[in-house]
Amino acid sequence: MASVRRALQSGLNIPLIKRNPNENLNMELSIPTHFRCPISLELMKDPVTASTGITYDRQSIETWIELGNQTCPVTNQALKSQDLIPNHSLRRMIQDWCVANRSSGIERIPTPRIPATPTQVSELLSEIALSSREGDRRRCRELVAKIKALGMESERNRLCIASCGSGRILSNSFRELARGSTVNSTTGVMEEILSAVVGLFPLDSEAHRHIGAPESLEAIVSILKTGDLGGKLNAVLVLKELVASVDAEQINVVAETDGLIEALVKLVEKPISPQTTKASLVATFYLVSSSERTAERFVEMGLVSLLLEILVDWEKSMYEKALGVLDGVLDYKRGREMAYDHSLTVPVLVKKMFRVSDMATGFAVSALWKLCMNYKKEGGDRAGEGFLVEALEVGAFQKLLLLLQVGCNGTTKEKASELLKLLNGSRERVECIETADFKGLKRPF
The missing domain is CATH 1.25.10.10 (Leucine-rich Repeat Variant)
Known part of the structure; x- marks a missing residue:
C-alpha cells in the first residue's frame, strides 16, 4: 500500500479532517479503521465501492484509475468495471461519527453529490435529440436545463458531458428546432441550448457544421436582435467560437446571413455588458479579416x-x-x-x-x-x-x-x-x- 500512496502522491490532494478552531489541539482522536480510505488512510468523505467489493474514498480511487491502473489497489484483482457504487450506509455512519465527535472539533462531512455517468448523460442526450426532432419544445428545454445543471455541479461532470458528444447533439437539436418553424415560437428553448453549448467549448467540426447551417445562423441573428441579455451573450459567444474555428470561405458564408453584421455592430454601438462587447469585437475581427466585401459592409455601418x-x-x-x-x-x-x-x-x-x-x-x-x-x-x-x-x-x-x-x-x-x-x-x-x-x-x- 505504501507504493500505491507514492504512485498517487503527485495527482492526489489528500483530504484532511476539518477541526473547529476552538478544539483542544492536544486531544488525540482515533479514526475507526473502516472509516479510513485504504489508499489515503484518511477519513473518507465520499465512500464508493469498486467492482472487487473494496470501499475507497471517491477522489482516491478515481485518481488511481485516471493514472492508468486497471487493478484494485488492495486485492490487486483486475477491475472488471470502472463503475463506482456509492456506499450510502458507510457514509451515513461516518457522518454520525463526525456529529458524535463534534466536541473534539470534528466537522460533519457534507453529503456528496453523485457525479454524472456516461450512461446517464447519453440517455439525456438521446431524449433531447428525440424531443427536438418531434418539435416538443417544452420537453427539450427541461432536458437541456437538466444536463446544463449537471455540468455546473463539477468540472468532472462537465468533462463527462463533453466526452459524450454533447456539443454535436445540442447543436444539431438547435438546428432541428430552427428548421421549419418561426424563431419566436422556439426562442426560449434555443437560448437554453446555446447556454449549454457555451459550456462545452471548444466544439468539433460536426458541431460547427450544425451551428453554421443557414437556419441556425438565422436563429442566432434573431436572438442577437431580440433575445434577453443572457441570450444575446450566449449567441455572440457561439458565433465567435464558430468564426474563430472555420476557414475564410465558411466565414464568408456566415457573413452573408441577413442582419448578422448589423446585429454585431449594434452590440458594439449600444453595449449591454463588457463580455458581450468583447465577444462581438472578436467575432468582428475574424469576419473583417475574411474578405474585402465583408469588411466594407462593416465600414458602411x-x-x-x-x-x-x-x-x-x-x-x-x-x-x-x-x-x-x-x-x-x-x-x-x-x-x-x-x-x-x-x-x-x-x-x-x-x-x-x-x-x-x-x-x-x-x-x-x-x-x-x-x-x-x-x-x-x-x-x-x-x-x-x-x-x-x-x-x-x-x-x-x-x-x-x-x-x-x-x-x-x-x-x-x-x-x-x-x-x-x-x-x-x-x-x-x-x-x-x-x-x-x-x-x-x-x-x-
Whole structure:
C-alpha cells in the first residue's frame, strides 16, 4: 500500500479532517479503521465501492484509475468495471461519527453529490435529440436545463458531458428546432441550448457544421436582435467560437446571413455588458479579416467611427480588441478612406502605442503604417504631406523612436523603422502637441 500512496502522491490532494478552531489541539482522536480510505488512510468523505467489493474514498480511487491502473489497489484483482457504487450506509455512519465527535472539533462531512455517468448523460442526450426532432419544445428545454445543471455541479461532470458528444447533439437539436418553424415560437428553448453549448467549448467540426447551417445562423441573428441579455451573450459567444474555428470561405458564408453584421455592430454601438462587447469585437475581427466585401459592409455601418470612440472613452480591456479590428479594417481601401476623414484616427493610434499591451502596440503601429504608406494615393484632401504632418504634430516620431529603444517584436520593429524614415523628412517644420489632449480636436459628430 505504501507504493500505491507514492504512485498517487503527485495527482492526489489528500483530504484532511476539518477541526473547529476552538478544539483542544492536544486531544488525540482515533479514526475507526473502516472509516479510513485504504489508499489515503484518511477519513473518507465520499465512500464508493469498486467492482472487487473494496470501499475507497471517491477522489482516491478515481485518481488511481485516471493514472492508468486497471487493478484494485488492495486485492490487486483486475477491475472488471470502472463503475463506482456509492456506499450510502458507510457514509451515513461516518457522518454520525463526525456529529458524535463534534466536541473534539470534528466537522460533519457534507453529503456528496453523485457525479454524472456516461450512461446517464447519453440517455439525456438521446431524449433531447428525440424531443427536438418531434418539435416538443417544452420537453427539450427541461432536458437541456437538466444536463446544463449537471455540468455546473463539477468540472468532472462537465468533462463527462463533453466526452459524450454533447456539443454535436445540442447543436444539431438547435438546428432541428430552427428548421421549419418561426424563431419566436422556439426562442426560449434555443437560448437554453446555446447556454449549454457555451459550456462545452471548444466544439468539433460536426458541431460547427450544425451551428453554421443557414437556419441556425438565422436563429442566432434573431436572438442577437431580440433575445434577453443572457441570450444575446450566449449567441455572440457561439458565433465567435464558430468564426474563430472555420476557414475564410465558411466565414464568408456566415457573413452573408441577413442582419448578422448589423446585429454585431449594434452590440458594439449600444453595449449591454463588457463580455458581450468583447465577444462581438472578436467575432468582428475574424469576419473583417475574411474578405474585402465583408469588411466594407462593416465600414458602411460606421464601424471605424465606433472603434475610435471605444479607443478614446472606453475601458482599457477593450483597447486591444478594438485596435485589432481597426487594423483589420485598414487592410482595405474603403476602411482607410473612412479613417483618413476622421480627426481622431492619428492621435488615437499614436496614444495607444504604449501602456496597453505588446499586442495592442503591434496593432497600433500596423494601423498607422497602413495609413501612412497609402496616404498619397488615398488621402484625398490630406494628400501630400498633410497626413504625415498631423502624425508628427501628435508626437508619432518620438513615440516610435522610444518604441524602438525599449524593444518590440520583429514585424512591429520593421514597420516602426519604416514609419520613422517616412516621417523624418517633415520633422523640422512641425511643432508637437500632447497626444492625450483630444479637447482641441474637432470631432465629426
